[in-house]
Amino acid sequence: MTATVGRPRRPGTDAAIAAATIDLLADVGYAGLTIEAVAIRSGVSRPTVYRRHATKAELVAAAMTATLATANPVVPDTGDVLVDVERLLGNTVAALTTSTFGASVAEIVGPARHEPELRDLLDVALEERRGLLRELLGRAERHGRLSASDVDVAIDLLLGAIYFRLLISGASLDDAFVTDIVRSVIAP
Amino acid sequence: MTATVGRPRRPGTDAAIAAATIDLLADVGYAGLTIEAVAIRSGVSRPTVYRRHATKAELVAAAMTATLATANPVVPDTGDVLVDVERLLGNTVAALTTSTFGASVAEIVGPARHEPELRDLLDVALEERRGLLRELLGRAERHGRLSASDVDVAIDLLLGAIYFRLLISGASLDDAFVTDIVRSVIAP
């Protein structure tokens, strides 16, 4: 895939472009994001950005994928399902709040309805989180501790509450909130 | 406020602009929405749109406010709290799915982080729904039927699940789902 002949790509440029994109996305939003601004902030010429990313959607998708790749979630296993879910969702909340990543997700929600790259990005990221949760909540369900009729409904309730605060209500998104919602979905 | 002298504004123009804005918003998204396109679709000159709306954000906010004004939600009171909540949330879901309104909300999530008019719009619309729900869920709480520790947490769980499917997961948003989530938050 990568050419073995000719001048190699300047190392770090991809990372610089991705960082500039994520920063600007949080600053000015998707609609206000300009490829020209990305080029300037990443210290690169405008054609160079176009050489690597055909469209704004692809640029943003690549930047977010790169950001996502730095996180490797682990499924906690303390023996207590309730604590495990709390920790897993705590990680999710931390990932969404301790950086501009949460803001980036919010900016992507609208464009994802029209741009396949962004739609796919959301889908795989969500499905990955859903898989981890399904494993944990499956145990709770077998112990009859799930208030929801279905594991997937429970996931919608939990992730829904978190993303609701992130995207719409803007209310505080912290561990206390995670504890609250987990305890109302899983019986102690 | 409104001038009593001079040529009156053409009646229906505001409505035409609002309709064109909502339509285009669902079609091409907020980033792709163009004031020029709104002018063309509503059969009005471009300066006319600018005379009524200073910015794209204000235009969209006005259009969505006009759409919101057509709905007047009532709090059901059947005696059964569970049924009441189901009906209220059923109305919410219907409002989000039977027209392009749900898509419009999704398009607004990102821009609302930067545009005060859109932020305010989301806030008042949400607070209104929250008020209705608080009333109903308060009854359930007094009967000890709430799985959540707090009425507001229960609201985050319910609305969160709905908006999660609308904005992110894209899974089916229907009465069956409403029944599911209500029954897992309110004990029968």
Next chain:
DNA sequence: CTGATAACGTGACATGCTGTATCGTAATCG
């Protein structure tokens, strides 16, 4: 009927971003 007032359409304008192309230069390989 007349004059004041305001809405409207047309056309124009400078500005900024887009996406693409051309060119010269630089870096790496066989």
Next chain:
DNA sequence: CGATTACGATACAGCATGTCACGTTATCAG
């Protein structure tokens, strides 16, 4: 060294922006 590729600089047409000036049209007060 020669082929190949990355890169920056520059230029370009296209399009939307936001604003302006102008002429026309509709309405009201007198």
